[in-house]
Amino acid sequence: MRITVAIDGPAGAGKSTIAKMVGEKFNLMYINTGSMYRAVTLKAMEKDISYTDVNNLCDLIDTMEMHFENDELILNGKNVNEKLTMPNISSNVSNYASIAEVREKLVYLQRQISKKYNVIMDGRDIGTVVLKDAAFKFFLTASPEERARRRYKELIAKKIDVNYEHILDEIKRRDYIDSNREIDPLTKAKDAIEIDSTSMTIKEVVEKICTHITLNL
Numbered sequence: 001m002r003i004t005v006a007i008d009g010p011a012g013a014g015k016s017t018i019a020k021m022v023g024e025k026f027n028l029m030y031i032n033t034g035s036m037y038r039a040v041t042l043k044a045m046e047k048d049i050s051y052t053d054v055n056n057l058c059d060l061i062d063t064m065e066m067h068f069e070n071d072e073l074i075l076n077g078k079n080v081n082e083k084l085t086m087p088n089i090s091s092n093v094s095n096y097a098s099i100a101e102v103r104e105k106l107v108y109l110q111r112q113i114s115k116k117y118n119v120i121m122d123g124r125d126i127g128t129v130v131l132k133d134a135a136f137k138f139f140l141t142a143s144p145e146e147r148a149r150r151r152y153k154e155l156i157a158k159k160i161d162v163n164y165e166h167i168l169d170e171i172k173r174r175d176y177i178d179s180n181r182e183i184d185p186l187t188k189a190k191d192a193i194e195i196d197s198t199s200m201t202i203k204e205v206v207e208k209i210c211t212h213i214t215l216n217l
């Protein structure tokens, strides 16, 4: 049976943790589209390519083979996930993700994957653009303070030295750029179910999503 699930929402809303768990339950491949934008940012920064240098950015993306294994992005045969979540990538990714040509290339790759596999995909434009026809769409939110708290805990657990106020500012800044960019901004699809997870546990959110899918299969 064909099942496609789209999960959108702002930074730190819990999309990836929840998508992985729902994906496992329904045997779906989890595609974290944010990690693809992060990988482009990582490579571009390594090569000193600014987000305004569109020609070189496009050439760079054409050299990047990306696929997913065990919920993680494999870039040109290497697992680079540790690097993708570093604060310097988080601070720059929204600029690269606002470039139309970058989005066009990554959306194409995301759609190719979704043609081959049953997927649960998370990001900012999945329900509105990438998988407009997905049968199941969710829009996950939480207050900026709660999202910053979650991101702070995650980074501290990875022994990365961070400051809560700085993360909160960063999350608000990224939300602003993602929601106000010209191309495919972060917005709830009309047919998406909105879940505010501020005072819900991960288990409660997963249960809500799984129950909805099961009842509507």
Ligand code: CDP
Residues within 6 Å of the ligand: 010, 011, 012, 013, 033, 034, 035, 037, 038, 093, 094, 095, 097, 098, 122, 123, 124, 125, 126, 174, 178
């Ligand atoms: O995990 P977190 O919520 O911090 O962000 P992410 O999902 O890793 O996405 C990182 C950034 O990539 C976002 O802030 C967006 O700027 C961009 N992005 C996007 O534009 N479209 C997507 N489908 C996914 C991510």
